[in-house]
């Protein structure tokens with residue numbers, strides 16, 4: 001094994017370690033715990049059906065107010081929001097603060113629970 005080859009292996013090992021840290025930081029929420037915690041949302045939402053609130057499948061990364069057949073508030077429809085994990089986190093801290101005039105009246109104070117639910121929603125593509 002030449003010197004060059006060794007250096008290559010070392011580089012790959014370093015890269016893998018760096019990626020590992022990045023993946024860990026992004027995965028702050030626990031999707032398994034989030035699935036249970038999502039029960040609180042199910043008073044009004046489900047993954048696949050419109051109910052009091054719009055269906056959630058694919059919500060992470062989607063533009064707000066765009067599920068077909070759901071009767072959104074004008075405020076949310078015109079918000080221009082894209083549901084990144086960060087935006088959903090802000091939304092869940094107080095929908096009325098983020099989008100005055102929305103008709104979602106529910107907030108979650110616990111940051112860990114929000115992160116878990118967002119991680120769960122991200123798996124429901």
Ligand code: HEC
Pocket residue numbers: 038040041042043044045052053054059063064065066067071072073075076077083088091092101102103104105106108117
């Ligand atoms: C009391 C009923 C209720 C509860 C509980 C509720 N929501 Fe909602 N949600 C709504 C309604 C109604 C809307 C539509 C708001 C509008 O049109 O202004 C909505 C909209 C949303 C949207 C925007 C979706 C889109 O298509 O733009 C997200 C994201 C969302 N809710 C997440 C959640 C999560 C996550 C939970 C649980 C932590 C939750 N909601 C709990 C009623 C609720």
